[in-house]
Amino acid sequence: MRVxxxxxxxxxxxxxxxxxxxxxxxxxxxxxxxxxxxxMDLLKTDSNFKLILSDWNMPIMDGLxxxxxxxxxxxxxxxxxxxxxxxxxGEGKVGAAMEAGANGHIKxxxxxxxxxxxxxxxxx
Amino acid sequence: MSGADSTELxxxxxxxxxxxxxxxxxxxxxxxxxxxxxxxxxxxxxxxxVVGLVRLDGQLQGMVGVSCSQSLLREIVSRxxxxxxxxxxxxxxxxxxxxxxxxxxxxxxxxxxxxxxxxSPPVSIVGQEYTAQWKTNHPTTVFTFQMDEGVLxxxxxx
Numbered sequence: 001m002r003v004x005x006x007x008x009x010x011x012x013x014x015x016x017x018x019x020x021x022x023x024x025x026x027x028x029x030x031x032x033x034x035x036x037x038x039x040m041d042l043l044k045t046d047s048n049f050k051l052i053l054s055d056w057n058m059p060i061m062d063g064l065x066x067x068x069x070x071x072x073x074x075x076x077x078x079x080x081x082x083x084x085x086x087x088x089x090g091e092g093k094v095g096a097a098m099e100a101g102a103n104g105h106i107k108x109x110x111x112x113x114x115x116x117x118x119x120x121x122x123x124x
Numbered sequence: 125m126s127g128a129d130s131t132e133l134x135x136x137x138x139x140x141x142x143x144x145x146x147x148x149x150x151x152x153x154x155x156x157x158x159x160x161x162x163x164x165x166x167x168x169x170x171x172x173x174v175v176g177l178v179r180l181d182g183q184l185q186g187m188v189g190v191s192c193s194q195s196l197l198r199e200i201v202s203r204x205x206x207x208x209x210x211x212x213x214x215x216x217x218x219x220x221x222x223x224x225x226x227x228x229x230x231x232x233x234x235x236x237x238x239x240x241x242x243x244s245p246p247v248s249i250v251g252q253e254y255t256a257q258w259k260t261n262h263p264t265t266v267f268t269f270q271m272d273e274g275v276l277x278x279x280x281x282x
Binding site for chain 1: 206
């Protein structure tokens with residue numbers, strides 16, 4: 001089972017990766033991208049992901065445009081579930097991402113238990 | 125917004141901020157943190173090597189900062205990401221200081237249950253060659269938290 005983490009913060013990518021492992025998911029590979037554009041570039045050559053976790057605030061291509069790009073992308077990637085990992089709550093920004101096709105939202109800070117609860121349906 | 129409403133909102137955020145720091149350090153850094161005091165200041169010099177900052181906008185404007193020594197930041201980030209302190213690069217420390225401020229502010233908003241305040245992307249300063257002067261139009265509340273490895277300061281100008 002493979003997961004893609006899209007976040008401009010190297011620390012946050014490490015935190016999410018560690019949280020996924022601590023949550024007990026049987027993940028074989030965790031790949032990372034530093035912004036939405038890097039994420040799209042990676043997905044063009046490698047689409048075998050069970051889940052994408054994406055930040056909102058990123059340079060070059062933010063989380064909202066990344067979600068839109070994936071959903072408007074080729075069949076191999078357009079249905080990969082995307083969960084937003086942000087500090088913002090359920091208001092405006094997250095609502096816009098969900099409307100654009102995001103499948104869920106996790107608020108920072110989070111615990112491995114939160115990840116387990118929120119992501120189990122995607123990583124069974 | 126009336127003066128009374130503004131004060132109520134500010135108090136909610138300050139209470140949320142204090143709780144968020146404790147919760148974040150316990151849940152994510154698995155570190156014991158003890159609230160060690162609170163004071164108010166009009167301006168001061170940030171003497172710590174590390175500062176993470178987030179600007180607040182919307183119903184209430186202001187700035188929240190987290191500051192500590194570089195060794196404490198290294199320890200906190202090390203615990204959060206699960207790497208040895210000496211394995212962390214400068215990029216990790218810069219991102220770590222920013223994320224610390226970001227997560228503390230996110231937690232503050234959640235605890236205060238206020239959706240009408242927006243947070244800016246976080247910025248950070250790490251290094252002894254920088255000295256920042258904190259000056260605002262309103263007094264700054266400074267929370268001090270004691271950890272085993274040092275002191276963490278949280279500054280809020282709301």
